[in-house]
Amino acid sequence: MPAAIVTGATGITGSAIVRHLIKDPSYTKIYSLSRSNAGLDHPKVQHVHLDLQGNSDHMAKDLAGVSAEHIFFCAYLPNDDPGETDRINAAMLSSFLSALTKMGEDKHIKRFVLTCGFKQYGVHLGRVKQPSLESDPLLLDSAGGVSWPPIFYYTQQQILAKAAKAGNWEWVCTLPEDVLGFAKGNFMNEATAIGLYCVVCKASPGSELPFPGNKDNYLTFNTWTSANLHAQFCLWAAKAAGAGNEIFNVTNGDSESFQNLWPKLAERFGCKIPDQMFSNSGFKDYESSTIQLKNTQHPLILHAKNMGLAKDPIATDAPTLRLQIDPEKWAKRSDVNEIWARLRKQYGLDQMAWEKATWDFLTFVLGRDWNCIGSMSKARKLGWTGYADTWDELVDTFERLEEAGILPPLQQLKHDY
Ligand SMILES: NC(=O)c1ccc[n+]([C@@H]2O[C@H](COP(=O)([O-])OP(=O)(O)OC[C@H]3O[C@@H](n4cnc5c(N)ncnc54)[C@H](OP(=O)(O)O)[C@@H]3O)[C@@H](O)[C@H]2O)c1
Structure with missing residues (x-):
């Protein structure tokens, strides 16, 4: 019976994932992680207070006893400066991974699902190719002779792929469009x-x-992305054959x-x-x-x-x-x-x-x-059938x-x- 960890468990994407993990009988234990409120009250859920901006030694202490096969990383701290957003969010992921390694918990991970978004394609910068495909080129450094602002998802994806390779587990990255959902x-x-x-x-x-x-x-x-549908997608991607080490658009499908x-x-x-x-x-x-x-x-x-x-x-x-x-x-x-x-x-x-x-x-x-349309073909070819109106x-x-x-x-x- 797998256990799951959800970081950013009180946010829009994270809280929806916790709700769907509760409903999924194949998960018996859910660790919900965030700094503030205790999140959802349910016998399967154990809330752990964790500041991802702290150092990894402190984090390892806070995480004592926490162990899971599937990790859903939805923690996020925005900043007006894209360079700072990059630095802060990369550091949160990196410190969390290094805390898990210090605890020896990286050995239990099977898949680590990271929530990113359509900024991957630069929808916040201007007109993008339509539909956007996961294989589209990244807006890195001087691609196309343009000096693009940093996109923090790229740095997070590099950190994650490196840790997965070292720990011999798999990663998945999701790209939701504007999310429709509610978090207290x-x-x-x-x-x-x-x-x-x-x-x-x-x-x-x-x-x-x-x-x-x-x-x-x-x-x-x-296209928009329902927080509920995104949560269902994350649970699917944590186990679906062939989804490991892949990146996926996640939109409602209309x-x-x-x-x-x-x-x-x-x-x-x-x-x-x-x-x-x-x-x-x-x-x-x-x-x-x-x-x-x-x-x-x-x-x-x-x-x-x-x-x-x-x-x-x-x-x-x-x-x-x-x-x-x-x-x-x-x-x-x-x-x-x-x-x-x-x-x-x-x-x-x-x-x-x-x-x-x-x-x-x-x-x-x-x-x-x-327009902001992303193709869902890649996930559908692997068997994803989810849809939301x-x-x-x-x-x-x-x-x-x-x-x-x-x-x-x-x-x-x-x-x-
Ligand atoms: N919302 C959207 O419309 C949308 C659209 C596309 C992509 N995305 C992407 O989805 C990802 C998740 O975003 P979201 O909208 O779900 O975020 P959110 O609703 O703002 O929630 C952020 C979560 O991160 C936690 N957090 C922030 N700083 C933390 C820290 N130092 N330590 C521990 N936890 C911390 C927050 O809890 P505490 O404050 O309690 O710690 C909260 O649970 C991001 O990468 C975002 O870019 C979002």
């Missing part, structure tokens, strides 16, 4: 920011729901777009779609933004010659975000804050949700004008946010406004 006390997710935007629009005069981003974004295709999702959001929250979604005059009260991304080029440039697009602006122009309503500016407006304050008081909502909501992330995902997952996440007092109870909101 963690407000940093796209669904929270979208939900807050929708409820404030609902309570605004006229209840209109203008799309904050640009028209190209509205019409492009995207292709979605805001032209499809936005009217559904309007209907769910009882809002009105504006007659002219992209009429400037309609939203003159809001501040728009045009943001040119600094120190980057479109990763598509690496493929441009091969595609006959080497001189095409689609590959060579400066990556730029365009928003008709910039969520970061919108969330600072006094009228918007007054409406939020009224909702918070009326329904007893969590102020931290508003303060910690990732408006900058929403500015990014709605302001870009490029993005709209259903979004609704599920909103319901959990409503239960947690982050969004108002929907029927009450619709009745009151």
